[in-house]
Amino acid sequence: MITVENIYKSFGGTPVIRGASLEVHEGETLAIIGRSGSGKSVLLKNMIGLLQPDSGRVLIDGTDINRVSYRQLQKIRQHFGVLFQGGALFDSMSSFDNVAFPLRTFSSRPEAEIRHEVQECLSMVELTDVGPKFPSELSGGMRKRVALARAIAMRPRYIMYDEPTSGLDPETSNTIDELIRNLATRLRVTSVVVTHDMHSVLSIADRAAFVNEGRIWWSGTIPELHLCTDPVLCDFIRANEYQIGEHLVPVRPED
Amino acid sequence: MTALTLRLFDPLISLGRFALLLGRAFRSTGEIGRYSRNILDQMVHIGIESLPIVALAALFSGAVTTMQTAHQLVSPFIPVSIIGAVVVPSVILELGAVVTGFLLAGRVGARIAAELGTMRVTEQIDALEAMGLNSVGYLIVPRVLAGVVMFPVLYVAACVVAIGGGIFVGHYTGEVPAGEFVAGAREFFKPFDATFGLIKSLVFGFLITAISCYKGYYTDGGAEGVGRATTEAAVTSCVYLLLADLVLASTLL
Numbered sequence: 485m486i487t488v489e490n491i492y493k494s495f496g497g498t499p500v501i502r503g504a505s506l507e508v509h510e511g512e513t514l515a516i517i518g519r520s521g522s523g524k525s526v527l528l529k530n531m532i533g534l535l536q537p538d539s540g541r542v543l544i545d546g547t548d549i550n551r552v553s554y555r556q557l558q559k560i561r562q563h564f565g566v567l568f569q570g571g572a573l574f575d576s577m578s579s580f581d582n583v584a585f586p587l588r589t590f591s592s593r594p595e596a597e598i599r600h601e602v603q604e605c606l607s608m609v610e611l612t613d614v615g616p617k618f619p620s621e622l623s624g625g626m627r628k629r630v631a632l633a634r635a636i637a638m639r640p641r642y643i644m645y646d647e648p649t650s651g652l653d654p655e656t657s658n659t660i661d662e663l664i665r666n667l668a669t670r671l672r673v674t675s676v677v678v679t680h681d682m683h684s685v686l687s688i689a690d691r692a693a694f695v696n697e698g699r700i701w702w703s704g705t706i707p708e709l710h711l712c713t714d715p716v717l718c719d720f721i722r723a724n725e726y727q728i729g730e731h732l733v734p735v736r737p738e739d
Numbered sequence: 740m741t742a743l744t745l746r747l748f749d750p751l752i753s754l755g756r757f758a759l760l761l762g763r764a765f766r767s768t769g770e771i772g773r774y775s776r777n778i779l780d781q782m783v784h785i786g787i788e789s790l791p792i793v794a795l796a797a798l799f800s801g802a803v804t805t806m807q808t809a810h811q812l813v814s815p816f817i818p819v820s821i822i823g824a825v826v827v828p829s830v831i832l833e834l835g836a837v838v839t840g841f842l843l844a845g846r847v848g849a850r851i852a853a854e855l856g857t858m859r860v861t862e863q864i865d866a867l868e869a870m871g872l873n874s875v876g877y878l879i880v881p882r883v884l885a886g887v888v889m890f891p892v893l894y895v896a897a898c899v900v901a902i903g904g905g906i907f908v909g910h911y912t913g914e915v916p917a918g919e920f921v922a923g924a925r926e927f928f929k930p931f932d933a934t935f936g937l938i939k940s941l942v943f944g945f946l947i948t949a950i951s952c953y954k955g956y957y958t959d960g961g962a963e964g965v966g967r968a969t970t971e972a973a974v975t976s977c978v979y980l981l982l983a984d985l986v987l988a989s990t991l992l
Contacts, residue, residue, distance in 0.1 A: 534865050554873075562871035572866035575857075586870050589773075638870075 485510055486531055486642065486676070491540030493526055500526050501537070502698030508642075513668050513675040515685040518695035519720065524678040525569070525646050527695060531676065532564055532644060533557050562590060565635030565643045565673075569650060571627040573619040579606075579630045580615035586638050605633040608670070609663055625656035629663065636667060643667065645677040649684050661687045682724040685709075694720065757953050760875065764883060764949075767876030777881040785847050785882070785948070786889030792846060793839050793893050794900045800834050801826070801901030802908040809914035819915040820923030826905045827924035831932045835898040837984060839890065840943040844976035848951035851882055852972030855955025856965035864956070879952045883945065890944025891937050898936065935991055942983050947976045 486508040493501040500523040508514045508531075518524045529535040531542055533549045541548050544560050552560070573582050583602045587593065593601075606612050609629040619627055628648060635643055648664065649657035665688050668675050679685060685692055686706065693703040694717050702717050712718065771778070808825045855878060858864050867874040902924070909915040915923075951972040958968040 529865075532869055534868060558871040558873065560871075561869055564869060564871075566866065566869040568862040568866055568869075570861055572862040574863055574866075575861075589870070589872060644869075 485543075485545060486674070487541075487543040488527070488531060489541040489543065491527075491530055491537035491542065493523075493530060493535060493537050499698055501530070503540075504695070504699045505540075506693055506700050506703070508674060508676055510674055511672060512690040513664070513677065513688055515689035515692045516676065516678045516695060517680060517682070517685055517692055517720070518701075519723075520680060522695045523698055524680075524695050528644055528646055528676065528678045532561060532566060562638060563641045565638065565640035567628065567632050567635050567643070567645045567648055569647045571619070571624075571631035573627055573631055573634070575619050577618075578615065579611075579617050579619065579622065582619070582630060583634045583637050586634065590638060601637065602633075605637050606630070608636065608667065609633045610659075625652050625659065628652070628660060632660075632663060632667075636671060639671065641673060643671075643673050643675045645675065645679070647679055648677060649679065649681050657681065657684065658687075660684075664688045680724070682721055696720075756957065757949075760879070760953055760956065761949060763875045764879050764952075767873050767880050770873060770876045771880065771884075774877055774881050777877065778884055781881045781885035782889050784850070785843075785885045786892055789843060789846055789889075789893060790896060793842055793897050796838050796842055797835065797897035797901040798904040800838050801830060801904035804829055804834065804901075805905035805909045805920075806912065806914065809909065809912075818919075818923070820919040820926070822909060822915045823905075823920035823923030823925075824927040825923075826920075827902055827928065828932055830898050830901045830905070831936045833984075835894050835901060836936050836939040836943060837980070838901075839893050839897045839940065840947065840980045841977060843890070843893070843943075844947050844980060845973050847886070848947050848972045848976045849969045851948060851951035852955035852958070853965060853969045855879075855952060856958035856968040859956065859958045860961050860964060875956075879949075879956065882952055883948045886944040886948030887941055888944075890947075891940045894936060894940035935987070938991065939984065939987055942987060943980055946979050946983055950976045950979060 486506075488504060488506040490503050490505050491501055492499065492503060504523075504527055506514075506516075506527075516524045516527060526535060530537050533542070536550050542550060544563075547556075547560065549557055549560055573579070574585065577585065580602055583605050584598050587598045587601055591598075602615070603612065606615065609632050611626060611629050611633065614622060614626060614630060619630070622630065632648075645664065648660050652660065661684050664675065664677065664684075667673065668688070675688075677684065677688060689706060691703065691705050692709050694701045694714075696702075696716055702712065702714050704712070805822060805826050808822050809819075812821055812825065855864070858878070864874050864878070867877060906917050906920050909920050910917040954968045954972040954975065958964045960967070
């Protein structure tokens with residue numbers, strides 16, 4: 485379980501996170517939603533220790549990740565798979581080597597076994613034939629899928645997604661949403677998805693947390709989101725071209 | 740604190756961050772075995788691939804120094820062997836290390852800063868950290884180690900080629916026969932000069948790679964930031980190289 489307790493984070497004197505608290509339960513998919521620049525990605529990076537909060541605590545299975553040694557933090561991070569906004573694939577390596585990288589670095593498995601594992605990860609993201617290609621030869625959507633294959637290579641307990649569908653066309657976004665959903669069930673992982681795409685939220689999340697003014701403004705299950713009457717959240721959802729009421733009506737066609 | 744006050748502290752903040760990064764790099768040296776492949780790759784990039792340009796610059800420096808020395812010193816009252824006695828220590832003490840250093844500040848320093856800077860702005864460094872890998876151990880330690888090992892090698896190569904160039908030009912322009920050049924060089928050769936040159940190249944190797952790694956590792960601001968980091972890496976390396984040159988000469992000679 486991931487627990488965020490009252491964290492604050494500023495950059496150059498400008499507060500971005502102002503007292504955010506949040507819990508991510510085992511096995512669930514939590515969507516962190518909010519406007520661009522609201523601090524969603526900063527919150528996510530605090531959750532995996534890539535940023536340290538100015539105050540407050542982040543607990544992973546009860547361990548405060550900002551109070552452990554760097555070596556212990558490395559061990560904790562090995563339970564995480566992270567899909568970064570642009571994929572963050574290593575551009576000096578082929579797609580295959582990108583996916584194999586964590587396996588070669590952290591396991592002592594023989595190369596044949598690693599090759600088999602990489603093929604399996606690539607088939608999970610429905611990209612079996614891109615192994616020899618370099619990231620610069622792939623489209624945005626393919627890059628994100630290879631990055632997702634790399635994120636699941638070590639069979640993590642938690643997968644964090646930073647804007648997984650941003651910059652993608654609706655059809656590719658649907659494919660990524662479907663992959664996130666499938667991986668959550670197939671690998672039984674706990675997922676945190678940072679997004680401002682309400683269609684993704686509705687199709688993949690069990691719960692949503694709305695970030696506004698640097699804190700968790702609203703959180704609840706998807707059925708509760710349907711019934712929400714908070715004016716700020718309603719404005720955000722309307723801005724996503726959805727209507728709040730008895731049902732949220734997506735403009736993007738359902739897959 | 741106002742933004743202006745913060746800016747006044749910028750150099751101190753940079754120095755502190757640089758020291759902390761170096762500290763982290765030294766602590767990561769325990770994991771060297773894990774990154775041995777990386778160290779070898781960097782030795783090739785920093786050392787072997789720089790050899791042609793270093794040799795070219797050294798060849799011309801040696802040749803020009805010989806011609807200028809001949810132009811300034813030779814008179815009926817001074818033996819021509821003095822040319823070898825002047826050129827060889829100049830190359831060993833100063834030219835070999837400084838010419839190599841400047842060239843590598845541009846070639847290696849800019850490359851390191853651009854590479855790490857791009858990795859930073861495209862979140863590749865965050866990806867390494869998020870996997871549980873020590874990004875400093877993986878990216879910085881191999882580059883600095885390769886620099887410290889390969890710069891002295893390049894320095895020796897530069898000295899050999901520069902002296903060879905001097906002998907060749909001196910001989911074929913008729914300014915000083917090869918035998919006289921070598922005799923002059925041998926007569927005034929002090930072994931400490933070579934030790935001093937090696938120490939200098941080692942320090943330069945460390946400074947250039949460490950500064951460039953620092954500039955690249957802490958890049959921010961997208962493509963513009965990468966450009967800025969690359970320029971700063973080359974310029975700052977050259978400035979610190981000159982400072983180190985002065986400090987080493989005043990303390991060791």
